[in-house]
Amino acid sequence: MNDLHTFGLRVISINGVFYDGRAKCIILPCIDGERAIQANHEEMWVAIYAGIIKIQKPDDTWIECVCGYGSIQVANNRCTVISDTIEKPEDIDLKRAQEALEIAKEKVRQKNSIAEYRLSQAAMARALSRLKAGSKINLH
Template sequence: MLELEVVTPYRQVLHTQVESVIVPATDGYLGIMKNHAPLVCGLAIGVLHYGPAHGPKRRLALSGGFLEVTNNKVTVLADTAELAEEIDVLRAMEARRRAEQRLRSRAANIDYVRAELALKRAMARLQAAGVEDDKQQEHPLPSSAIEH
């Protein structure tokens, strides 16, 4: 088993025992299981999956941060993190709509990078809540990539 802890600057979001964790690293999804090598890496906006090694996983939305793996403990230091059941789906849908509208706008004063990040955060929240299709929902990595 792995000890998983997810913290933000404001609170401890999660502290539990799991068999596997799949995180949105800056270079793509990364799977972590028992006895993983020590690791520190950056996290991207996306959905963190956790739970049993096989079968349905629980999810939470991340908006970036850092990951540390040492001695079967996975620590996520996130800018923001929301458990699936905490997500206000209507608010996330409205945020997605606003971000998409800004990205379609031809106004000169639109900050497209900021709008794109807002869209990614909204999509991650909706995917974590199970509203949007997360093509990598159950198995973001092929089984061979996470089994030792």
């Protein structure tokens, strides 16, 4: 594989390294939608939100993971993704994710402080991302 079309990618969370190697593309969940990073992308530092990360490996296969909140840094044809949580779709417990979603929905409905409301919204977003990714795997 020609390194001109790839970049160094490292995807990590507090639980360890999810991916460390070359990649053609990574698609990340950001506040304004998905953002794709490819080789020789401009330098930047961006926040990421709970959602699904898609990685295109040099052999053109794709892998996915569910991430929590974090950030990405792109510099010198390298991308580092740091997230509070990263899960493989096949490791997601759909029943537990559905229960977490119901709890978060109930907390959003309650009259709480702005901070509690935002935490509940974040929990809802994470649960929905986990259900979406986990359902794809479990339907096959």
